[in-house]
Amino acid sequence: MSSPIYDQLCLPQKNRDIRLLRLFPGDWEHDIYGEIRVANMDESSYWALSYAWGGGQRLRTLSLNGTQVSVTANLESALRRLRAMKILDLWVDALCINQADTSERNHQVALMRDIYHRSEEVIVWLGEETLTSSDSPTGSVRDAFATLKHILDWSDSLSTQLKTLAIGLETLMGVPWWTRTWVVQEIVVAQKAQIVYGSTTLEWAELATYAKVLDNHLEKCCAKVFDNLSADEQTALYNFINPLLDIESLRSQLANGRPYLLDLLRKFRSRLASDKRDKVFAFLGLGNLSRQEPIKVDYTMTNCEVYQEAALGLIRDTSSLQVLMCGSEWQEGSQFPSWVPDWSAPIPYPGLLAARLRQVSSGLYQASKGKAPEISIYGEPAxxxxxxxxxxxxxxxxxxxxxxxxxxxxxxxxxxxxxxxxxxxxxxxxxxxxxxxxxxxxxxxxxxxxxxxxxxxxxxxxxxxxxxxxxxxxxxxxxxxxxxxxxxxxxxxxxxxxxxxxxxxxxxxxxxxxxxxxxxxxxxxxxxxxxxxxxxxxxxxxxxxxxxxxxxxxxxxxxxxxxxxxxxxxxxxxxxxxxxxxxxxx
Structure with missing residues (x-):
């Protein structure tokens, strides 16, 4: 249901106007009050929030423009923290887009790359601190951050540092933000980003540097110590390194041109999205079609229609059937055609890395001698x-x-x-x-x-x-x-x-x-x-x-x-x- 706030603050869809949230100052325990206003993206100073929406139940209320608005507990916690940090002018998708207006949603989602890129800073909200089994706040994450800050000074491979890191990083990387689809674009296009985990903050650029240095340590001087860690500790360290390196690698690609859309869909396939159409839409701002009409964000389409349009567009754009290598096992009666990859389907872990490497290496073959695909869709059913x-x-x-x-x-x-x-x-x-x-x-x-x-x-x-x-x-x-x-x-x-x-x-x-x-x-x-x-x-x-x-x-x-x-x-x-x-x- 549309809130009356949006009826009073319409967004013309022929320009780059957005809504911004102004948080009113208040003590930690006080209710959250704020004001939504319309602003031109290119003429405004604001921060953009990157977060996981949280559960479907809306458990908290805010007062915006004098109207009570329901939000998830995770978003309410984020706003409470940011208010305390004096970060008051925000772009927050759940509040600044009328989610009940499909036409507006299409237009604003298509602008999201620019919204995050033009922000003063992207705030990565990982959530509130949790309690460990020892009933104290998550000191292990703070310890991990403290250890990482000294990683540039490491001269010897010390198992105690790696064990401390493994414990804290397992907690850090276990929060939902790291699993979400939309956050890839939000962090990659950011000119500057800050991580906020409860009361703990760290610049994204610092964390990315630590991941690169740690990866170098594990490959070289600390390799023997790493081999002696438990399987869980090894996994925890690489579950930290790999996502950071993936993001930074994509950032470098963007600096040198637009990545190939199919590569993005494959690389981040395991990430989650509440709306399955976002498994495609979330990457269109990073890498769309280059020789065909770009795929457009359109929430009137079904999941199947979005995925089919993406598959056809990729085939025509590249004159290749490479997208047909990305399907999972098809079952008769599926809502998807057998040739359309279901990007939302869970991917079995066994053999996943091998499958990705096979896809990357497929260009070493030419079974059809480079002949262009001859394709068409017709008939009933199609x-x-x-x-x-x-x-x-x-x-x-x-x-x-x-x-x-x-x-x-x-x-x-x-x-x-x-x-x-x-x-x-x-x-x-x-x-x-x-x-x-x-x-x-x-x-x-x-x-x-x-x-x-x-x-x-x-x-x-x-x-x-x-x-x-x-x-x-x-x-x-x-x-x-x-x-x-x-x-x-x-x-x-x-x-x-x-x-x-x-x-x-x-x-x-x-x-x-x-x-x-x-x-x-x-x-x-x-x-x-x-x-x-x-x-x-x-x-x-x-x-x-x-x-x-x-x-x-x-x-x-x-x-x-x-x-x-x-x-x-x-x-x-x-x-x-x-x-x-x-x-x-x-």
Whole structure:
């Protein structure tokens, strides 16, 4: 329901006017009073609040312009703290935007990048101090801040400092702010930011510097001490470092141009949003489409419509099907088409990092030889039509490969040998090249890539790598990987390639790795615009893949992207026996 405050303070949608909150001074225990007014963003001095909205229940009331307004307990606490800090002119989304007016909301949300960028300072409200099990205020967070302030002076690796940090940082990073989607833009575009956690404050720039220095310590002088910490302590330290470094990396990208929207959607996919449409809208101010009409904030659209528009826009903008690699396991009856990533779906942790690395490395392949996607949407219900070439039907699949981190015994070789039982006779010539099936199988295990630790990136496999992966292979013939052996990136390469994937073989003998959902009778396709092949599943059992049935598309659901040894560089397009056909994805 719209508040009468907004009826009296309308915002024209053809200029850059915003509402600002003026907090009236008051003692800590007094009720909060304030005034909302209209101001021009470019001519005003104000602070912008970045916070987690908190629970859905509105538990507190404020008096604004003489009207009682309900807010969450977390926001009320923030305003009470900021009033005590004499920060009185604020932009707060929950109060300065009429959330009940969709048209105004669309307009103001589209301005949010500029609102935060032009503010005097962004106030990052992490919440009130909590009580520890020792019933004292969270001194561990203050201790952590105090320890961080001396980190530049560390000359020796001392386990006591790291343990103190781990305890405090676990509390600090456990507050909801770090999990929210919108705060990425709010902090990245800030010219200056201050963190407020209860009565404790710290400049964001300081905290970011501490994260970089701590990361350097853990990689170098403190590496041995770090290895001796408990798993929980190690996790706590990196749960502090990684989000800070991600934000600062994005800040550097923005300074040199706009990031790619798909990269933002993938990188921050695990963050949460109360409105699922914000999983896309929250990043449009940082990286939108460059060659197509930009995606607009529109809260009249459904979640599915927003995600579908984003997927289509990304495909057309990049002439690539890379966004199709971002879907999770699709279920029949889902509100989303199988080809549209559901950015709000929970992402299973096992294999998540490996999946991201595979997506980043997909540009090393050219399964469709750079051919632009030929796409259209029509029909009732609407179907997504693409062109491509059917490679073959999958006849056999192996078990799902568990991530290495789940294995205390390092017995990776057992699963690899189980996959070998699925492959065609090892001595026979492989269908996709002048080498044996066992040679093709080995290259499949690495997806024809090699991870270079020095660069933190993958490259295509070549003869330089034969010694490293040959040593790994001989070790696994004994049934285990010795953790004391240094395989120079082989372990990272293998895990990236295989974690939460299935090995499969097709009728003709093609070997590959596909999603965990891959089944026998699925079909491998090379779709125009795809850097990798894709696995598709018929929506009706009696349908056949017809190589010559161009113009009469078969209906499929998208299972996901895959690797197939021997067709990753467009070889299938040179096969005169293969015909281009149209397929329709539900």
């Amino acid at each position: 179907l997504f039509h693409l062109t491509g070439i059917a490679v073959d039907r999958i006849s056999r699949v192996g078990e799902i490969m568990r991530p290495f981190a789940d294995r205390a015994d390092y017995k990776i070789g057992e699963d690899v040998r189980d996959w070998q039982k699925v492959m065609p006779p090892s001595s026979q010539e492989y269908v996709g090249g002048c080498y044996s099936n066992i040679a093709a199988f080995k290259r499949t295990m690495f997806t024809d890539l090699f991870f270079e630790e020095s660069r933190g990136a993958s490259r295509r496999l070549d003869e330089r790598d034969s010694i490293s992966w040959g040593t790994w292979w001989r070790s696994n013939a004994q049934g285990f990987v010795n953790p004391n052996l240094d395989f120079d990136g082989v372990d990272e390469t293998l895990e990236t390639a295989t974690a939460m994937r299935r090995f499969f073989v097709t009728d003709q003998g093609w070997m590959g790795l596909g999603p965990a959902a891959t089944c026998a009778d699925d079909h491998v396709f090379v779709l125009f615009g795809g850097e990798t092949p894709f696995i598709l599943r018929h929506v009706a059992e009696n349908m056949e893949v017809d190589q010559s049935n161009f113009g009469k598309p078969s209906r499929f659901s998208l299972v996901g992207d895959c690797f197939v040894q021997g067709i990753m560089d467009g070889e299938i397009l040179d096969d005169s026996a293969k015909c281009v056909q149209t397929v329709s994805l539900i």
